[in-house]
Amino acid sequence: GAVVSQHPSRVICKSGTSVKIECRSLDFQATTMFWYRQFPKQSLMLMATSNEGSKATYEQGVEKDKFLINHASLTLSTLTVTSAHPEDSSFYICSARVEDRENQPQHFGDGTRLSIL
């Protein structure tokens, strides 16, 4: 069964809207969660590493003020795409490791398909 739950699965909204995506770990605590973006026919691109109780670590080229990450509890991380524009349309996926050891596999949420009109 699923170990990571992501919501919503699909969002369609107007340009300028802010969109919040939730990622929850089910039945385990995740001090670290990961946020990825994937454009059609391309591989996963890590956007940021979300750390419980502290600031997220963003990858080079990812705007911190544009993609706000909050990891307020051990089971929930949120990604807010602020003032979204059509170029932000993409497939956003979160992941977590059931055991917080770095050589453990990441388990992914079902992803959120974001379409900005």
Next chain:
Amino acid sequence: GQNIDQPTEMTATEGAIVQINCTYQTSGFNGLFWYQQHAGEAPTFLSYNVLDGLEEKGRFSSFLSRSKGYSYLLLKELQMKDSASYLCAALDSNYQLIWGAGTKLIIKP
């Protein structure tokens, strides 16, 4: 720089065997993952190798050669539902996951 290479696309026949290769160049190495991703869905974990050799899991097996910077995913008795992209990802010395672009596998009847 760090790099993962895998073929863009492969085609195989239902019931057959297919091998998807992956070569990696990373600063340090802490293991290699294979994930399966169906179109429009998130990736699912298939295997992890950190030692040389073959790991078998049912119809899927994964092989690693650290000295050659090489891995492959072997799929036996192919089924139509195996049509998907297969992502290779290596963990570098900082435990950063370096992702390949994925291999799209097309299964024909």
